[in-house]
Amino acid sequence: MILASTSTWTLLLTVLTACGYAFPALAASHWGEQRARQSLMLTGLLHLLTLSWGLWGDEPRFGFAPALSVTSWLVLATYVVESQFFPQLKARWALASLGALAVLAAWFFPGKPLHAEASAWLPLHWALGIASYGMFAAAVVHAGLMSHAERQIRLAHEGASGLPLLTLERLTFRFVNVGFILLSATLLAGFFFGETLYGSTGANWKWDHKTVFSLMAWLTFAMLLIGRSRLGWRGKRAVRMLYIGSGLLLLAYVGSRFVVEVLLGRTS
Numbered sequence: 001m002i003l004a005s006t007s008t009w010t011l012l013l014t015v016l017t018a019c020g021y022a023f024p025a026l027a028a029s030h031w032g033e034q035r036a037r038q039s040l041m042l043t044g045l046l047h048l049l050t051l052s053w054g055l056w057g058d059e060p061r062f063g064f065a066p067a068l069s070v071t072s073w074l075v076l077a078t079y080v081v082e083s084q085f086f087p088q089l090k091a092r093w094a095l096a097s098l099g100a101l102a103v104l105a106a107w108f109f110p111g112k113p114l115h116a117e118a119s120a121w122l123p124l125h126w127a128l129g130i131a132s133y134g135m136f137a138a139a140v141v142h143a144g145l146m147s148h149a150e151r152q153i154r155l156a157h158e159g160a161s162g163l164p165l166l167t168l169e170r171l172t173f174r175f176v177n178v179g180f181i182l183l184s185a186t187l188l189a190g191f192f193f194g195e196t197l198y199g200s201t202g203a204n205w206k207w208d209h210k211t212v213f214s215l216m217a218w219l220t221f222a223m224l225l226i227g228r229s230r231l232g233w234r235g236k237r238a239v240r241m242l243y244i245g246s247g248l249l250l251l252a253y254v255g256s257r258f259v260v261e262v263l264l265g266r267t268s
Contacts, residue, residue, distance in 0.1 A: 013050040014107040020046055021100035036092060041080055043099070047073045050103060054110065063111020064257035065102070067130060072102040074134025075141060082171075086163055095141070109261055129186040129253065135179030136221075136246045142172040143239045150235070173228065176242065180221045183249070187214060213252035220245035 020043030051073060054066055076095050083092075146168040153165065163171075190211075224241040227233035233241070 009053055010050070010107065010110075013046065013053060014103055017043060017046045017050050017103045018100045021096040021103070037080070037083060040076065040092060040096060043096070044073065044076055044080060047076070047099060047103060050106075054106065061110040061113055062126070063109060063261050064254040065105040065109035066111050067133065067254055067257070069102040069106040070130045071133040071137050072099045074131065075137045078134070078138045078175075079141075086167070111257070111261065128182050128189065132179045132182035132186055133249065133253075135175045135182060136242075136249060139172050139175035139179060139242060140246050142168055142175065143242050146172055147236075147239055169234070172242070176221065176225065180218075180225060183214070183218055183221070187218060209256040210252050213248050213255070217245050217249035217252060220248060 020039070047069075051066070051070055054061060054069075072095075076099050079092070079095055145163070146165060149163070149165045149168060220241060224233070224238060224245060227241070228238060
């Protein structure tokens with residue numbers, strides 16, 4: 001069920017942000033690197049304002065689409081910072097397109113109202129979880145660029161990513177390491193402080209779909225990091241494990257909330 005937000009401010013910010021992402025992508029061939037980067041930074045600020053209004057505005061809500069929107073913003077913010085050190089990194093317009101789609105999805109599916117009785121520490125718990133989503137999403141983007149660069153090398157073509165293969169590999173696993181730490185902290189917080197975080201609606205530990213898929217993702221990423229450090233996993237095997245773990249993590253919250261909010265039509 002589509003439950004578009006009724007806030008005029010939310011609609012205005014959503015339209016401005018989506019246009020901010022879409023317009024420079026359409027005019028990519030006419031814009032220089034500096035102008036395009038500045039446009040992306042400005043749109044990122046609008047995106048952040050849109051997210052903040054959705055979480056702390058007139059009718060705070062959260063669900064699978066806002067989670068995806070936050071994740072896309074984190075990936076874009078990471079890219080903007082990273083492009084200062086690696087200006088040859090080429091993923092701007094694909095990420096901008098994903099950002100526009102995520103912002104629009106959050107408008108149509110704003111999620112459920114936030115519980116007033118929840119702990120003041122709950123936003124920190126969410127921040128850890130969504131930050132882990134963002135880091136693994138950034139790792140997936142870099143892994144995709146790495147795989148593409150590897151194919152280009154095999155074909156004796158110049159890599160379209162603009163970065164050497166080994167540099168992309170190092171960046172990919174830096175994001176995996178940070179994401180794994182954040183995911184571990186999120187799971188530990190949910191295990192020890194679940195009832196405190198969620199108030200009367202929570203429990204110390206519930207074996208629901210979100211928990212099961214999160215643990216499966218954690219185990220997959222742990223295997224990936226151990227395999228890389230002890231067994232030297234690289235290339236396709238490592239990328240495949242990253243994709244599997246990221247898919248499981250996506251199913252944990254985003255997937256379960258998508259089923260509840262869209263397929264079952266419940267927002268509470």
